[in-house]
Amino acid sequence: MKHQIANRWSAFILLSAILITTSSCKKEEVVIADEILHPVKLEVPANFPKFVDDPDNPLTKEGIELGRLLFYDTRLSGNNTLSCGSCHRQAIAFSDGIALNNNGVSGKTLPRHSPTLINLAWTTNGLFWDGGSTNLESQAFAPITNADEMHQNLMELEFELKQVPDYVKRFKQVFNVDVKSAAIVKALAQFQRSLVSADSRYDQYIRKENNISLSTEELMGLNIVNEKCKRCHSGELFTDNNYHNNGLDSNFSNADHEGLYQGRYRVTFNPSDLGKFKTPTLRNVLLTAPYMHDGRFKTIDEVLTHYGNGIKPSATTDHLLYQNQGKLGISLSATEKSAIVAFLKTLTDEKFITNKKFKNPF
């Protein structure tokens, strides 16, 4: 009944709308049906936390698709050779495989390691290794404009994209604006939020899908990770989205480059945040070497060795790392280390790295 009333109302309003259109502004074209946006409800796996969409930039099919085009478009860089995808490669879970890369427009070596782009829809506690950016939208401006990264002039970027009729049409359709930098970063954020990795062997095992079982060694690894690593690499996202000093260094007095080496302190100016960096997810971790905010560890074995006996003490070294009878370090036998690596392999998501929806469309 309600439905009927609504239908009658809509018919009435549509009629009035048409009347007004035809009477007062004949030049206007009636909006055609295929220009209406299709809201996207992110497919959230059963073992994942709830996803809360951004009311200021809700996901739409058309927005995500525009974001994908922009993500892989080299027009986003000043010399039109680099796209976001240059340093965030799908085949290796949107990481770059290089400790500190010098692929940017200036050719200078960047001081930090390119982070992965995995399950960013749930990354709600800051982006960058120190959480300096509050949301994906604002974050995008930094790599696009930074002289050592894509070094694009935002005015030029808007101008270049306006030369492409398909972009002009899509920006109008998705955001009802001309090509504008604020809309560019919104579209990029939508695409990045669509990058969900939740189909590893581990996930299928947890969700009891496809009769997937884990081997004895993998299960042993799972138990060790649960016991010794999960307080930071927590939950099904395998990160607490928080910041910890995991004892890579012990001296944070170097304030160069606006506090770049001081971790989250450069954002909060709270001395207890010295040397703290964001917990990266363990998902796809065997694809995303090298490791840490500066890529200093080439292999997962080096990482495990660090946690075993390489952790350096300082006032802010995380107390969770005092696992060795009150002393620093997480003691792991060779068998335990192999089991952890075997388990981490089950977090590799082949569908994620081959998903056609995430591929370079050009």
Next chain:
Amino acid sequence: MKKFIAIISLFSLLLASCEKNNEVTPLKTLGKATVTFDAVFGTQDFSINKDFMSGSKTYNFTKFRYWVTNLILVDTKGEEYNVPNSYFLIEETAAVPVQDGAFTYPATKRETIQLNDIPIGDYQAIKFSIGIESKYNDNLSLQIGELSQLNGMTNVSWMWMTSYIFSSIGGKVTDGNATKNILVETGLNTNYKSVLLNLPTPLLVGSNKNAAIILTTDVSKAIDGIDLIANPVVGASKANLMAQVATNYTSKVFAVKSNQ
């Protein structure tokens, strides 16, 4: 239901797009007002590229820029009128290289804001904030009023932290033999502060009259208490000094010169 909403949106979209074609006669209950922020240095009129003495120091500025936002007029009954979309860049600046010189924002002097569609009435106070509230400061993609990435009031190093620069004073200071290039900026969310100024006589906004408020903005007060020879750059890494500058803006930079 979705269809229903879609049609309503379509309807309002059509209405909005037709506005241009209709002669909208202004309602008689609305008036106009201007607010001028007249920059001074102590008792002198402020100008860029001009020497100003203060104690043993001589200042010479190249820019003085700040965001005035969320303007509110308070009438004599104490009721507040929030000026919509009020995000205004007030400035006197030489050309600003944006994005490390990728392009240039031209030399600009802008001290006056034109407010239209103010409900007529008698107003006794004006309130506004210096800076951008966290909702917009934390998300550069939400644009309102004059907020933009293209005017040099954001930059890369700021973007890695937060987004807008709330206020920016640049130039040089000389004290004896020492000369330093100075850059005094605010921009942390905690630097966002509001200013309340009572008007000496009520501002009468009528339908046939352009009311005007003239404020003074004292640059010397903005840097009051900061030794710019010792700390020539007040920025993100000097959070305490930034907080002090932000407090100066809220407590002593602005004064009412006149209103009519």
